[in-house]
Amino acid sequence: MLILGLGLMAVGVLGASLDAPVTSVTVYSDQAQVVRSGSLTVSGSRRVTFPRLPKNVDTDSIRVEAEGAEVSHVDVRIVKGEAFSHDEARKLVARLEDVDVALARIAAERNVHHIQIEALRRIRPTVPGDGEAARAQTSPSNWSTAAAFLVDNIARLDARMRELEAQSETLKKEQQQHKERASTLGKTFGEPGVEVGATLTGNGATKVTLTYLTTGARWYPRYELQLQPESQRMQMAFYGRVSQETGEDWEGARLTLSTALPSNATAMPKLSTWKLGVRERFIPTPHPHQESIRPAQAAPDSQPKVTASADQALRAQLLLLAGAQAGEQPAPTQPQAPEPPREKGRGTILGTVTDAQSRKPLADVVVIATAPSLEGDYLTMTNAKGEYLITGIPADLYTLRFEREANKPYARSHIQLRPARTIRVNVELLSDSLRETIGINGRGPIIDVGSTMAGVNIDVEFVHKDSIPQDVGLSPPPAWRPPTFDPESPVAVAGGYNLTFTSQHRETLLSGKGERSLPLVSESWPVQVERQVFPALSQNAYLVATLKGPARTVLPGGDASLFVGTDPAGSATLETLVPGGTFNLPLGIDREVRSARNVRLVEAEKGFISKEEVGTYEVTIEVPNPYPFPLAVSVMDQLPLNTDGKVEVALVRAVPSVQPDTGTGKLQWNVTVPPSSKSTIAFQYTLSRPKGWRLFQK
Structure with a gap:
């Protein structure tokens, strides 16, 4: 009983592994939100550990929720490369051994049945002789019973x-999958990852959900548009091309594709008060001697460690069951080099912010440390006691800015932070309601609380110095950069819409195994x-x-493959599709419709003194319709333009009538050709030029 109690105590302390597969995934333009779910029974307080997450998981996005119990504590631990999943390895070993035993049992049973069938088939009835028939004790009527026994x-x-053959095939497929996983696990020395544990409190059945963001996933919109000439309909199929290299497989998960930008913000921003041209008041405050604050030592790892020999034995057993060769066995795990010590050229700035009138500590004061040689800023906030701490920053000459909504902003410059030192900068902020304004210089004392008691002398020259210049602008912080995305990514082609599309079925998408096209919308x-025909340039008709x-909902832009019937007709790039919008698609050449163009030229002269040559051009265009339905055709031709004052071009007549474009000389007729017939278009124009001139086209 004592041993059983100790075993239960160990399980309660170390936690049980929760089988929480990936159940749903939301894929964004460059990352994915993964949801894992599992069920268990909780009685009192119980700790569970989730399957190890890949190394590219955003630890700030990890969230654990429970239905039926309360999540009292969540632990997130980054695991280094030498860690090895012993639970998964032992489960694989046990399952492979069970499959081997089941296959051996099936093989033995099949051998027994095979021997029985061969024995039954060797039984052959013979025709007895006269003497044997007389001595036979069996009635001829029993022969049917014996034959039925053999056949049945x-x-x-x-x-x-x-039935045994089907069971054997199923087990062999499962065995092959487990062998592949065992080979991968045995040859991999544990990729770095993230381990998540949670402590649950409650009673009864509980469903636990783990949600997190991970990089290495993406999707792109894709369309297939098929024109059906008989019904004059366009069949649209919208797909999502999804791929991922997150380090974990999504098996049987519900996939949702989104064009939104996920945000990690958990609190609403606060607007601070802007004051222009306000000078602050400086109140000297004595500072007590303070010792340097040393960071506390890291707590020892409470997780049990497995020796290298046990590690190697488990890996060797995995590779043996997977059928790997002896030469393929991994080498012993090399101990990881110790982490380098913290850089000595860094220091710490701390202090307390109080109200200048009430002398009470101020909470939620934004403290910003800037230096000329640094690209970004260091930002922190005061706690309920008005204390702030900026640690691990490089040695430099800093300026501290203090901002709070109900107080006037204040800045202290020329704060020299030396390597491996800690300095204290205490500040008093004036209330926003005070109207007194005194111009002072914000140069503060340089205080090394470990070795000095520096102060400031206030004299006439100090009082008459200029106050600190404070520039206020609308530009973002210097370190901020706008996010950039692929021009073909969903967020870039969605036209500013946040769209989501859910897969029609549960899908399986393996990490690093290429992309899959998921059908999303079909209309x-x-x-x-x-x-459209251009008879002067080509006989072909362009669809x-x-x-x-046409779209019922907003759809993102993307590449589209075009088809006419079953024939491919090229590709196009679609913009964002919104209900009520109009767009055109080129569908290639209709080889059944071929136009004909004939030109007849008549030359003449006119004038008595200055002779002119006049050319009359009669153009005839024929457009056939081989289909049993009316055909809408747009016919385009052109008149030459007069770029010289001595050359004149005039349209004489056109059937049907048309108005030329004065800028380009373009002629366009929109006609409907009757079924199984043809339409004729004719126009005539003249071109006059001085006699003897030669014309050329450019």
Whole structure:
């Protein structure tokens, strides 16, 4: 009983491993939010540990929730490379051994049934002679019973053999999967990762959820648009191309693809009061001698450590069960080099902020330390006692700014922080309600609380010095940089919309195994299709589809593959699709429609003194329609432009009538060709020039 009690106590202290697979994933443009879920029974207080998370997990985003119990404590620990998942290794070893035993049992049973079937099939009835028939004790009517016995037993054994064959195939597939995992686990010396543990308090069945953000995942929109000429409809299929290298496999998870930008903000921002041209008052305060604050030593790791020999034995057993060669066994784990000591060229600034009138400590004061040689700022806030601490900052000449909503802002400059030193800078802030304004210089004392009692002398020259210049602007902090994204990423092509699309089924996406296309939306859109012909340039007719507000919801832009029927028609890039919008799609060449263009030229002269040559051009265009339905065609041609005052171009007539574009000379007719017929377009224009001139085209 004592041993059992100690075992239960150890389980309660170390915690039980919770089977929490990935159940849902939200994929963003450059990261993913992963949700793991598991169930257990809680009685009192119980500690559980989740499966190890990959190293690229954002530890600040880790959140544990429970239904049926209360989460009283959460531990997040970064595991170094030499760590090894012994729980998973032992489970793999046990499962592989169970599968081997099951396969051996099935093989033995199949051998027994095979021998029985062969024995039954060797039984052959023979025709007895006259003497033997007389001595036979068996009635001829029993032959049917014997034959039925043989047939029924052979059929039963054959059915059992088929059942055992199916079980064997299933177990072999499972064995192969476990062998691959065992080989990977045995050859990997434990990638760095994150271990999460939680303490639950309650009674009864509990569902636990672990949520976190991880990098190494992305998705891109993709479309397939298929024109169906018979029904004049456009079949749209919207896919999400998803890939991930997060270090963990998503098996049977519900995937959601989002164009939003996830935020880690947990509190609403506060607006501070801006004061322009206000000078602060300096009140000298004596400072007691303070000893340097040394950081507390790190607590020893309470997790049990496994010796290298046990590690190697477990790895060797995994590789043996996986069928790996002896030469493939990993070498012993090398001890990791100790961490380098903290850089000696850093120091600490601390102090207390109080109210100048009430002398009470001020909480939530924003303290910002800046230095000319540093790119960014160091920022902290005072606690309920008005204390602040900025530790581990490089030695430099700093300026401290103190800001609080109900007090006037204040700055102290020329604070010299030397290497491996701690200095104290106490500050008193004036209330916003005070109207007294005194100009002073903010140069404060340089105090090394470990060895000095420096002060400041206030004389006439000190009082008449200029106050601290304080520049106020709307620009962000110097270290801030706007996020950048791939121009083809969802956040860049969504037009500012936060869109989400959920997979139709649970999907499996393995880490580092390429991308998958997930079907998200499928719709049928009405479409207006017309042919555009340029007879002067080509006989071909070009298909152009016009879609007016087809989308039911907002869809992000992306690359689209175009099809006419079952034939590919090229590709296009779509902008953000919104209900009510209009866009055109080029669908390639309609090889069934080929236009013809004929030109007839008549030359003549006019004038008595100055002769002019006049060319009359009669152009005829024919557009056929081989289809059994009316065909909308846009016919484009062109008149030459007059760039010289001595050359004149004039449109004489056009059937159907058309108005040329004065800037380009473009002529465009929108006609509807009857089914199985053709339409004719004719126009005539003249070109006059001085006699003897030669024209050329440019």
